[in-house]
Amino acid sequence: MAPEKLHGRAFYESIGSPKYVVAPMVDQSEFAWRLLTRSFLPPELRTTILAYSPMFHAKLFAEAPKYRAAHFEPLKPPLVIPPSGDVQHQNLFGEEDAYLDGNPKIDRPLFVQFCANEPDMLLEAAKLVQPFCDAVDLNLGCPQGIARRGHYGAFLQEDWDTIYKLINTLHKGLDIPVTAKMRVLETKERTLDYAKMILSAGASIITVHGRQREQKGHNTGLADWTKIRYLREQLPPETVIFANGNILRYDDLQKSLDATKADAIMSAEGNLYDPSIFAPAPPVGQEGREYWRGRDGKGGYRADAVLRRYLNIIHKHVLGQDPPEREPLFLPTDPRPETDSAKIETQCTETEEDQGEDGPPKKKQKREGSEKEKKEKRNGKQEKCTNPNLVAMQAHCFHILRSLVSTHHGVRDALAKSRVGDIDAYENVLKLTQEAVKEGLLDYEKDPSKYEYPDPQEGEEEADPELYSTAAVRRCKRPYWICQPHIRPLPKEAIEKGSLQLSKKVKARLQAEKDEKEKAGLPADGKVEVVKTADKHANNGAEERVEAEIPKEGVICG
Numbered sequence: 001m002a003p004e005k006l007h008g009r010a011f012y013e014s015i016g017s018p019k020y021v022v023a024p025m026v027d028q029s030e031f032a033w034r035l036l037t038r039s040f041l042p043p044e045l046r047t048t049i050l051a052y053s054p055m056f057h058a059k060l061f062a063e064a065p066k067y068r069a070a071h072f073e074p075l076k077p078p079l080v081i082p083p084s085g086d087v088q089h090q091n092l093f094g095e096e097d098a099y100l101d102g103n104p105k106i107d108r109p110l111f112v113q114f115c116a117n118e119p120d121m122l123l124e125a126a127k128l129v130q131p132f133c134d135a136v137d138l139n140l141g142c143p144q145g146i147a148r149r150g151h152y153g154a155f156l157q158e159d160w161d162t163i164y165k166l167i168n169t170l171h172k173g174l175d176i177p178v179t180a181k182m183r184v185l186e187t188k189e190r191t192l193d194y195a196k197m198i199l200s201a202g203a204s205i206i207t208v209h210g211r212q213r214e215q216k217g218h219n220t221g222l223a224d225w226t227k228i229r230y231l232r233e234q235l236p237p238e239t240v241i242f243a244n245g246n247i248l249r250y251d252d253l254q255k256s257l258d259a260t261k262a263d264a265i266m267s268a269e270g271n272l273y274d275p276s277i278f279a280p281a282p283p284v285g286q287e288g289r290e291y292w293r294g295r296d297g298k299g300g301y302r303a304d305a306v307l308r309r310y311l312n313i314i315h316k317h318v319l320g321q322d323p324p325e326r327e328p329l330f331l332p333t334d335p336r337p338e339t340d341s342a343k344i345e346t347q348c349t350e351t352e353e354d355q356g357e358d359g360p361p362k363k364k365q366k367r368e369g370s371e372k373e374k375k376e377k378r379n380g381k382q383e384k385c386t387n388p389n390l391v392a393m394q395a396h397c398f399h400i401l402r403s404l405v406s407t408h409h410g411v412r413d414a415l416a417k418s419r420v421g422d423i424d425a426y427e428n429v430l431k432l433t434q435e436a437v438k439e440g441l442l443d444y445e446k447d448p449s450k451y452e453y454p455d456p457q458e459g460e461e462e463a464d465p466e467l468y469s470t471a472a473v474r475r476c477k478r479p480y481w482i483c484q485p486h487i488r489p490l491p492k493e494a495i496e497k498g499s500l501q502l503s504k505k506v507k508a509r510l511q512a513e514k515d516e517k518e519k520a521g522l523p524a525d526g527k528v529e530v531v532k533t534a535d536k537h538a539n540n541g542a543e544e545r546v547e548a549e550i551p552k553e554g555v556i557c558g
Contacts, residue, residue, distance in 0.1 A: 011177045011204050012240045012263065015109040015134055016047055020253065020278040021207075021242055023268035024052035024113040024137065024181065031073070031100040031107060032313050032389040033396060037271060039309055040279035040301070049278055050109045050264065053101065054388070055139050057150075058116035058125040070386035072112075073100045074132035084127030093131075100317060100389070102132035111179060113137040115152040117162060119169035130176050138166055140182045140198075141209050143216045154183050154213040157194065164201040171202025181207040181244075188230040195231050199239060206231075207266055210245035221491050222246055222466065228260040242266050248476055248485040250277055272399045274483040275310075276301045289329040292482060294444070296452050300482035303404050304437040305329055307397065307430050311423075318389045319423065330438040332445050385421035393426060394418055401433060403480040408436040437481040444479065451479040467492045 006014050022029055022037050029052055038046040053072070060067040068081060075081065076099040082089035095104060102110050112133045116122035126136040140163065142153025156163055163180075170178035180203045185191045195206055208231060210223030223245020232241055243262035247253060247270040256265045270277050281299060282291050290306075293299030308326065315323040328334075385391065397415055398405070405412035411432045418425040444451050453474055465471045469487050478484045489497065 005175060005177070006204075007177060007202075008204050009238045009240055011135070015050065017263070018048050018050040018109060019257070019264050020049050021264050021266040022049060022051035022271055023244065023266045024055050024111075024139065025268055025272065026055050027388070027392055028272060028395060029054050030388045030392050032310070032318055033275065033392065034107060034110075035313050035317065036306075036310050037275045037278065039313070040276040047108060050111065051107070052137060053110065053112045053133070055113050055115055055142065056125070058114040058122045059118065061114065061128065062121055062125040066386075068128070071388050072129065072132075073388075074102045074129075075099050081128050081132075084124050090131050102129075106317075109134045111135045111137045113139050113181070115139040115142060115147065115150070116166060117150075117152050117156060119162075119165045122166055123169050123173045126170055126174055126178075130174055133176070135177045135179050135204065136170055136174060137179045137181055137207075138163075138170070138203075140180055141207075143183070143213045157183070157185070157213065160194075160197050164197060167198060167201035167203050177204035179203055179205040179207070181209065183209045183211060183213055184224060184227045186212065188227045191227050192231060192234050195235065199235070205240040205242060207242040207244055208262075210243065219491050220488050225256065225259045228262060232261040244268070247277070248472065248487070249274070250280060253278070270485055272396070273402060273485050274300070275306060275400075276483065289331055292441075292479075294452065294479070295448055296454075298453075298478060300478050300484060302329065302437055303401055303481050303483055304430065304434045306400050306483050307433055310396065310400070311426055311430055314389065314393065314423065314426075318387065324427065330434065330441065332441050387421070390421045393420070397426065397429060399486075400483055401429075402486060403478075403482070403484055404433065404436055407480050408432070411436055440479060440481040453477040466490075469493060 022034055034051040037051070038049050041049065056071055057067075061071070062084070065080070072081070075093060075097050079093070079097055079099075098104060101107060102112075110133045112126075112129045112135075114122055114125055114136065116125070116138065122138070130136065139153050140156060142155075144153070147153035148155045167178055167180060180198050182194065182198060185194055191208075195208070198206055208228045210225055210228055211221065215221050225243065225246065228241065228243045235241070241260075241262045242264045243256050243260040244266040245256075247256060247265060247267040249270065252270070253265050253267075256262070267277055281293070282288065284293065284297075287293050287299070290301055290309075291299060292302050308329070312323040315321055394415065397418075401411060401415065405415065411429060414425070414432055415429050418429060440451075455474070463470045467490055469490050473487045476485050476487060495501075
């Protein structure tokens with residue numbers, strides 16, 4: 001007899017009422033990354049983090065076995081996901097057959113997200129994953145151009161009839177709950193109507209991204225927490241709401257919970273740049289070797305420590321092998337023999353040779369590579385690595401090391417040359433990263449002031465945080481060897497720098513509004529336009545964003 005299907009808050013409580021959520025990110029919230037994120041909490045608390053799979057394309061997932069195999073690995077090879085509806089086949093698998101995605105011991109709770117616009121196709125795809133996850137989520141938030149062309153994600157938000165059918169079909173046809181991730185609309189009232197429709201279709205949980213569809217790329221701007229708070233106040237108490245947006249670091253999690261009154265907080269980009277974002281800092285004096293804290297009290301997890309954790313997970317869980325033996329991470333307080341500097345110099349020289357920077361080793365590597373390529377060509381086409389955990393590695397490493405590679409170009413170049421599945425290349429990146437961190441730590445001991453970013457002095461006027469990212473940068477900035485958020489310029493800054501261009505129509509309207517304010521006796525020093533731009537985060541400024549021409553798109557599709 002199948003267990004009772006829970007709904008809404010009863011379902012949320014059954015999975016432990018998690019407060020923190022790893023967002024669905026295309027090709028970036030895969031198993032290894034979810035495991036890394038949870039690893040910063042004690043083992044007994046790791047299930048308090050809910051994680052989403054990357055966004056999968058429902059039609060491809062349902063119809064293409066190769067696509068499924070390249071994106072979702074719930075069973076140990078050579079076992080494959082049984083056809084949807086084949087309950088007898090599904091019941092043959094036990095805990096010993098569990099592999100990576102949705103493994104009950106290490107990867108729960110897990111929601112699997114799909115993009116779709118065909119209810120029957122979505123149901124077929126969802127039935128394939130329902131034995132291996134806790135819920136299936138519908139993506140209604142993707143603002144990317146590919147979503148526009150495919151008519152899914154945020155570009156369904158005008159087609160409420162289709163959205164209702166998609167959610168309701170899953171609600172009626174699945175043994176597990178369905179959830180949905182949406183974006184706010186132009187007004188809080190319209191957003192409320194939208195959320196009510198999604199819930200009436202059968203969604204157990206709604207995740208609300210506080211940005212509108214047009215807020216992407218240079219026009220990303222700030223998420224509007226007030227609209228999420230409005231939903232919380234207007235919807236029944238049993239409604240489960242997750243809030244998404246404006247999470248840069250751990251301290252922002254509670255701020256968002258307090259401001260929105262949501263049940264949980266989801267992080268996307270904040271988690272990509274700092275996978276420890278859901279973990280509190282260790283107490284003073286208990287930092288160990290992984291966490292660094294400066295004399296000003298500011299700190300974070302070291303990039304070499306995070307990268308080492310990540311590679312260890314890849315070795316153990318993805319490649320099925322023991323990680324290489326590693327020396328303890330460096331601390332300035334470690335005893336250093338007199339010959340230590342000579343040893344470091346030798347190691348650096350060997351590393352450069354291994355990379356083929358110059359001299360005979362480079363030629364030797366080239367010949368070896370050429371012979372290997374010739375052999376592969378003789379034996380047929382080289383097999384492309386499609387393992388989702390290996391495919392995502394380079395992008396993850398660039399996120400983790402973003403601050404470090406801006407000053408240590410050797411690490412950047414080595415990472416750029418790394419190929420999918422070449423674990424030795426990533427081990428070399430780790431070795432170079434450890435040396436870069438060691439260099440930074442020693443330099444900090446000589447002159448800490450070079451790496452300190454003081455808070456504003458009393459009486460010092462700061463730029464409006466609704467319009468400028470200055471305060472956020474000052475608040476979050478850490479030395480280059482620390483994992484830290486990437487602060488995007490806000491739209492006004494992007495316009496001033498020329499990164500974002502407004503259409504002629506929007507410029508004309510802004511000028512007309514400015515002239516109207518001046519006639520009313522308000523100052524004509526440009527601040528009127530600023531205030532108007534800030535107002536768009538409330539109820540009535542969506543048109544300004546709709547008209548913006550965005551040359552580039554962001555990476556987060558949820």
